[in-house]
Amino acid sequence: RGMLALLFCGASLALAPLVGADVCKDTRMYRETPPAGQPFAFNCINLVPTSGKVLVTWYKYPSKSPISKNAQSRIHQEQNWILFLPLTQEDTGIYQCVINYTNTCHRIHVNLTALRKYWYCMSGNSQQTVSDEYQQILHAGKDESLTCYLNFPQSCILDSITWYKDCKEIKGGRFTHWGIKLSVSNISAEDGGDYACQAQLTHTGKKYTVLNSITVNIKTHGYAGRIPKIIYPKNNSIEVQLGSPLTVDCNITDARDNTNLRSWRVNDTWVDDYYNESKRIREGFESYVPFQKHIFYTVNITFSEVKMEDYGHPFICHAGVSAAYFILKLPAPDVQAYLIGGLVTLIGAAASVTYICNIFKIDIVLWYRSAFLPARTKEDGKLYDAYVLYPKPQRENQSHEVDTLVWKILPEVLERQCGYKLFIFGRDEFPGQAVANVIDENIKLCRRLIIIIVPESPSFDLLKNMSEEQIAVYNALIQDGMKIILIELEKVRDYTAMPESIQYIQQKHGAIQWSGDFTEQSQCAKTKFWKKVRYHMPPKRLPPSSSWGAKCGTPGIAH
Numbered sequence: 315r316g317m318l319a320l321l322f323c324g325a326s327l328a329l330a331p332l333v334g335a336d337v338c339k340d341t342r343m344y345r346e347t348p349p350a351g352q353p354f355a356f357n358c359i360n361l362v363p364t365s366g367k368v369l370v371t372w373y374k375y376p377s378k379s380p381i382s383k384n385a386q387s388r389i390h391q392e393q394n395w396i397l398f399l400p401l402t403q404e405d406t407g408i409y410q411c412v413i414n415y416t417n418t419c420h421r422i423h424v425n426l427t428a429l430r431k432y433w434y435c436m437s438g439n440s441q442q443t444v445s446d447e448y449q450q451i452l453h454a455g456k457d458e459s460l461t462c463y464l465n466f467p468q469s470c471i472l473d474s475i476t477w478y479k480d481c482k483e484i485k486g487g488r489f490t491h492w493g494i495k496l497s498v499s500n501i502s503a504e505d506g507g508d509y510a511c512q513a514q515l516t517h518t519g520k521k522y523t524v525l526n527s528i529t530v531n532i533k534t535h536g537y538a539g540r541i542p543k544i545i546y547p548k549n550n551s552i553e554v555q556l557g558s559p560l561t562v563d564c565n566i567t568d569a570r571d572n573t574n575l576r577s578w579r580v581n582d583t584w585v586d587d588y589y590n591e592s593k594r595i596r597e598g599f600e601s602y603v604p605f606q607k608h609i610f611y612t613v614n615i616t617f618s619e620v621k622m623e624d625y626g627h628p629f630i631c632h633a634g635v636s637a638a639y640f641i642l643k644l645p646a647p648d649v650q651a652y653l654i655g656g657l658v659t660l661i662g663a664a665a666s667v668t669y670i671c672n673i674f675k676i677d678i679v680l681w682y683r684s685a686f687l688p689a690r691t692k693e694d695g696k697l698y699d700a701y702v703l704y705p706k707p708q709r710e711n712q713s714h715e716v717d718t719l720v721w722k723i724l725p726e727v728l729e730r731q732c733g734y735k736l737f738i739f740g741r742d743e744f745p746g747q748a749v750a751n752v753i754d755e756n757i758k759l760c761r762r763l764i765i766i767i768v769p770e771s772p773s774f775d776l777l778k779n780m781s782e783e784q785i786a787v788y789n790a791l792i793q794d795g796m797k798i799i800l801i802e803l804e805k806v807r808d809y810t811a812m813p814e815s816i817q818y819i820q821q822k823h824g825a826i827q828w829s830g831d832f833t834e835q836s837q838c839a840k841t842k843f844w845k846k847v848r849y850h851m852p853p854k855r856l857p858p859s860s861s862w863g864a865k866c867g868t869p870g871i872a873h
C-alpha cells in the first residue's frame with residue numbers, strides 16, 4: 315500500500331504542471347540537503363537564463379498560496395530568495411520557484427531535505443552527513459584557501475567567522491582569514507581533515523549561528539599546477555578624478571581544481587584590513603563562471619572616493635602566485651575642452667561683432683562714404699541718381715501725401731541736402747516729349763529706381779493707376795538688375811494684392827517704411843528713415859553741412 319501511495323504521489327507530482335492550466339516551463343529538480351537547526355537560504359534566479367524585469371514567487375508544493383513575504387515570518391521570501399530562520403526537519407518537502415519575465419515563465423522544483431546533523435565536536439558523535447559541496451581540495455606545497463560558503467540575501471549580516479580544524483579553533487601560523495576565506499600557506503599532507511567554519515548571522519535584529527563542516531582532502535600528485543592568469547589589471551594606470559568613486563575588476567582564469575586565494579592588496583596588506591577603520595576601499599565578493607577546464611573569477615575593488623594618497627601606489631590583485639596591479643593617475647588637463655572653449659569664445663565674439671555690425675551697418679557705411687569717397691562721383695554715363703516712380707491714388711488725402719512726398723520732400727532732402735539728382739516725371743521731362751519716350755530714355759540715365767507704394771486702399775490698384783509704359787519699363791528694369799528702392803507710405807500688410815514684380819522686389823530687397831510728417835520744413839537727412847534711403851542710394855559724399863539748413867540741428871557722425 316505504501317508503494318501505491320508513493321506511485322500515486324509521484325504521478326500526481328508529474329502531472330501537476332499539466333493539470334495546472336498555466337504555461338510555465340518546468341525545469342529539472344534540484345536537490346538540497348542543508349542541516350536543520352540553522353538558517354538556510356536558496357536563490358533560484360541564477361538557475362535559468364533571465365533578463366529584464368523578473369518576478370519570482372515561491373510556493374511549497376502542493377500549496378497554491380505563495381510563501382509569505384513577511385520578514386518576521388520564520389519561512390519567508392525575500393527578493394528572489396526563500397529564507398528559513400532557522401530550518402527545521404519539518405520543512406522537508408518540494409518547493410517551487412516560479413520565475414516570470416517578459417512572457418516567459420519557468421518553474422523550478424527544489425527537493426529540500428533538512429538533515430539532522432550533529433557536529434561531532436559538540437555531541438561527541440562523529441557520524442555526520444557531509445554533502446559534496448562541502449568537500450574541498452588543497453594541493454601540497456602550495457599556498458591556497460578554503461571557502462566558507464554562506465549564501466544569504468543582503469539583509470543577513472554575516473560576521474565573526476571562525477574556523478575550526480578537528481574541533482580546535484584555527485589561529486595564526488600558516489593560516490590567515492580573508493573574509494569568507496581561510497588561506498593556508500605551504501600546504502602539507504597534515505592539513506587534510508575535518509574543518510568547520512562558523513559565522514554569526516543577524517537578521518532583523520535576531521542573531522543566529524551558521525556552521526558549515528568541510529572535509530578537506532590533500533592532493534600531492536596529479537596537480538593541474540596551472541598558474542592562474544590575471545586578465546585584468548595589466549600593471550596599467552587608470553586616470554581618475556580626485557574625489558570620484560571607482561570600481562576596478564580583477565578578472566582571473568584559473569584551473570578548475572586550483573583553490574588559489576584571490577585578493578586585492580595594498581602595501582602587502584589585504585585592502586579590507588588596510589582600510590578596516592574608514593572602509594573607504596573595500597574588496598567585493600568574488601563571483602565566478604565555471605567553464606569546462608577553467609573557472610573565470612571576478613573580484614572587484616571599490617573606492618567610495620579616491621583620495622590624494624591613492625595616486626601613484628600600486629593596488630595589487632593576487633591570485634595564488636600571480637599578481638598584477640594598477641596605479642591611479644590624475645587625469646591630464648583636457649586639451650580638447652580648452653580647444654572647444656576657445657573656439658566657442660571666438661565664434662561668440664564673431665557673432666557679436668556681426669550683430670553689432672548689422673545694427674550699425676547703415677551708420678558705418680554712411681560714415682565711410684562721407685569720410686573716404688571723393689566729392690565727385692565716377693563717370694558712368696548716367697545723368698540722374700534715381701528715377702522716382704509713383705502712383706496716382708484716387709483717395710484725396712493719399713493723393714495729397716504722395717504729391718507732397720514726390721514734389722516737395724524728396725527734392726528737399728535728397729537733392730538739396732544730399733546733393734543727389736532725381737528724375738521726377740512731370741518735372742524733369744522736356745515739354746512736348748511723348749510719355750513713352752520720356753520714360754524709356756530717361757530711365758536709362760538713372761542709377762536707382764525709387765518706387766513709392768501706397769497701401770491697400772480699396773480703390774488703389776497699382777496696375778490701374780500707372781501707365782502701361784511705366785509698368786513695362788520697371789519690369790524691364792528688374793530684368794536689367796537696376797537697384798530698386800521701395801518706399802511704403804504706410805505699412806503694407808498684404809503684398810499679394812500687388813503686382814508680382816513688386817512682390818518680388820519686396821521679398822528680395824525689403825521696403826523702407828515712411829516715417830515723419832508731410833511738412834517739407836521738418837525734413838532732415840539724418841533721421842533714421844532718410845539714412846536708410848541714403849544707404850540704398852548710390853555712394854556719394856555729402857555736401858558741406860551748411861547746405862543742410864537749420865532743420866538738422868547739430869551735425870551727427872555722418873559729417
Ligand SMILES: *[C@@H]1O[C@H](CO)[C@@H](O)[C@H](O)[C@H]1NC(C)=O
Nearest residue numbers: 336337338369371414418419
Ligand atoms: C506567471 O506567468 C504565468 C503564465 O504566464 C501566469 O499564469 C502566472 O499568473 C504568473 N504569475 C505571476 C505571479 O505573475
Ligand SMILES: *[C@@H]1O[C@H](CO)[C@@H](O)[C@H](O)[C@H]1NC(C)=O
Nearest residue numbers: 327343345347408425426427
Ligand atoms: C527528494 O529527495 C529525497 C532524498 O533526499 C528522495 O528520497 C525523494 O524521493 C525526493 N523526492 C522527489 C519527489 O523527488
Ligand SMILES: *[C@@H]1O[C@H](CO)[C@@H](O)[C@H](O)[C@H]1NC(C)=O
Nearest residue numbers: 455488499500501502503504
Ligand atoms: C614548508 O613546510 C615544510 C615542511 O612541511 C618545511 O620544511 C618548509 O621549510 C616550509 N617552507 C616554508 C617556506 O615555510
Ligand SMILES: *[C@@H]1O[C@H](CO)[C@@H](O)[C@H](O)[C@H]1NC(C)=O
Nearest residue numbers: 545546547563564565611612
Ligand atoms: C571582467 O569581467 C567581467 C565579467 O565578465 C566584465 O563585465 C568586465 O568588463 C571585465 N573587466 C575587465 C576590466 O576586463
Ligand SMILES: *[C@@H]1O[C@H](CO)[C@@H](O)[C@H](O)[C@H]1NC(C)=O
Nearest residue numbers: 580581623624625627628629
Ligand atoms: C604604502 O606605504 C607607503 C609607505 O609606507 C605610504 O607612503 C603609502 O601611502 C602607502 N600606500 C597607500 C596606498 O596608502
Ligand SMILES: *[C@@H]1O[C@H](CO)[C@@H](O)[C@H](O)[C@H]1NC(C)=O
Nearest residue numbers: 583586587588589590591592
Ligand atoms: C584595524 O587594523 C589595525 C591593525 O591591524 C588594528 O589595530 C585595529 O584595531 C583595526 N580596527 C578595527 C576597527 O578593526
Ligand SMILES: *[C@@H]1O[C@H](CO)[C@@H](O)[C@H](O)[C@H]1NC(C)=O
Nearest residue numbers: 561597598599600614615616
Ligand atoms: C563589485 O562587486 C560586488 C560583489 O561583491 C557587486 O555587488 C558590485 O556590483 C560590484 N561593483 C561593480 C561596479 O561591478
Ligand SMILES: *[C@@H]1O[C@H](CO)[C@@H](O)[C@H](O)[C@H]1NC(C)=O
Nearest residue numbers: 547548549630636637638639
Ligand atoms: C605586473 O607586475 C608584477 C609584479 O608586481 C609582475 O609579476 C607581472 O609579471 C607584471 N605583469 C605584466 C603583465 O607586466
